[in-house]
Amino acid sequence: MLGLYLHIPFCAAICNYCNFNRGLFDGDLKTRYVRALIAEIGRAGKAAGAGGASADTIYFGGGTPSLLTGEEVAAIIGACRDAFNVTPDAEITLEANPETVTSETLSALRDAGVNRLSFGVQSFRDEELRRLTRLHGVERAKAAYRDARSAGFHNVSLDLMMWLPGQQVDHWLESVDEAIALAPDHLSLYMLEVYPNSPLREDMARLAWSQAPDDDVAAMYTASMERLEAVGYQQYEISNVSRPGRMSRHNLKYWTDGDWFGFGCGAHSTIDGVRWKNVSATEEYVARLGARQSPAGELRRLSRDERLGDALFTALRLTEGADIAGINARYDVDAWSRFGEDLQRFVEFGLLEVTEDRWRLTRPGMLLAHEVMTVFV
Numbered sequence: 603m604l605g606l607y608l609h610i611p612f613c614a615a616i617c618n619y620c621n622f623n624r625g626l627f628d629g630d631l632k633t634r635y636v637r638a639l640i641a642e643i644g645r646a647g648k649a650a651g652a653g654g655a656s657a658d659t660i661y662f663g664g665g666t667p668s669l670l671t672g673e674e675v676a677a678i679i680g681a682c683r684d685a686f687n688v689t690p691d692a693e694i695t696l697e698a699n700p701e702t703v704t705s706e707t708l709s710a711l712r713d714a715g716v717n718r719l720s721f722g723v724q725s726f727r728d729e730e731l732r733r734l735t736r737l738h739g740v741e742r743a744k745a746a747y748r749d750a751r752s753a754g755f756h757n758v759s760l761d762l763m764m765w766l767p768g769q770q771v772d773h774w775l776e777s778v779d780e781a782i783a784l785a786p787d788h789l790s791l792y793m794l795e796v797y798p799n800s801p802l803r804e805d806m807a808r809l810a811w812s813q814a815p816d817d818d819v820a821a822m823y824t825a826s827m828e829r830l831e832a833v834g835y836q837q838y839e840i841s842n843v844s845r846p847g848r849m850s851r852h853n854l855k856y857w858t859d860g861d862w863f864g865f866g867c868g869a870h871s872t873i874d875g876v877r878w879k880n881v882s883a884t885e886e887y888v889a890r891l892g893a894r895q896s897p898a899g900e901l902r903r904l905s906r907d908e909r910l911g912d913a914l915f916t917a918l919r920l921t922e923g924a925d926i927a928g929i930n931a932r933y934d935v936d937a938w939s940r941f942g943e944d945l946q947r948f949v950e951f952g953l954l955e956v957t958e959d960r961w962r963l964t965r966p967g968m969l970l971a972h973e974v975m976t977v978f979v
């Protein structure tokens with residue numbers, strides 16, 4: 603089963619920390635972009651053969667996909683259904699920013715076929731939201747969440763960010779508690795990365811905002827996971843927790859060696875060990891589709907070693923870890939003889955647990971996942 607990712611690169615304003623592929627909203631460009639996106643989906647469907655391959659997840663990511671109208675979203679989902687055999691119970695997610703939605707637009711998204719919303723809340727403290735130059739405040743985020751429930755969304759996720767400038771452990775846990783009080787089905791908890799040359803880095807230098815020390819960020823991560831587990835959420839991935847059965851089916855494809863098409867500017871695709879990325883610039887993407895050209899850059903067939911490394915790298919993000927027996931069989935290797943020497947020190951430090959069938963990161967290991975993963979890259 604395929605996943606279909608749709609990139610919507612428009613935002614009402616550009617946040618000071620953001621390094622995603624996005625630009626400022628432009629109504630005319632958006633109209634042309636949606637047309638191009640539909641054309642690209644149609645091309646891929648034809649290439650996949652008549653009747654199309656089957657897909658069971660669709661994911662609108664961005665940017666700010668909630669800047670699309672219900673009609674545009676319906677047209678894009680319709681194009682996916684025309685080009686692929688989209689299963690009746692497909693998970694159809696749309697990322698939404700709280701300030702962009704109303705009861706009416708949420709109902710329109712529901713009517714268009716979206717059945718899962720992922721709200722970019724980031725914090726339940728107004729001061730932190732201001733530091734991130736987000737357009738919404740805490741009350742707007744809560745109202746958007748309630749409106750989504752009223753519009754009939756039974757599967758709602760919230761994104762929160764820790765390690766924000768000036769944030770202390772108890773500030774972070776305040777946001778986690780506010781999220782728990784809303785009772786979402788799913789939560790993603792990310793650590794802020796402050797990129798070089800980002801306006802946020804300049805603001806931090808100018809206004810003397812600093813990030814908490816490493817020990818505090820470890821405490822933030824661990825305490826929030828424990829608090830969420832205590833009220834019935836299950837951590838299933840380094841940064842993701844859900845109610846039982848409410849894991850992100852789409853994102854699981856990325857972590858379980860799955861296949862997906864990425865449509866839109868800058869989107870990545872991986873199908874059967876072949877990987878490609880579309881041109882990043884929105885205008886160029888639209889122009890290519892307008893000229894009936896492929897928006898894809900160079901296609902790269904991954905070597906077996908690269909596929910093995912990727913499979914391990916991504917599976918270790920999951921709390922259940924990597925099914926080593928399965929991976930050994932799939933890639934006809936003995937992964938421990940290949941990587942064991944480099945991994946042994948992580949086992950000794952209690953960051954990685956290794957049995958005959960499974961390798962999994964411990965919670966302290968998840969905090970240092972990057973170090974462990976470099977073994978596979």
Ligand code: SF4
Pocket residue numbers: 612613615616617620621622624664665666699722
């Ligand atoms: S809304 Fe999201 S994608 Fe848009 S600028 Fe802010 S962080 Fe980046």
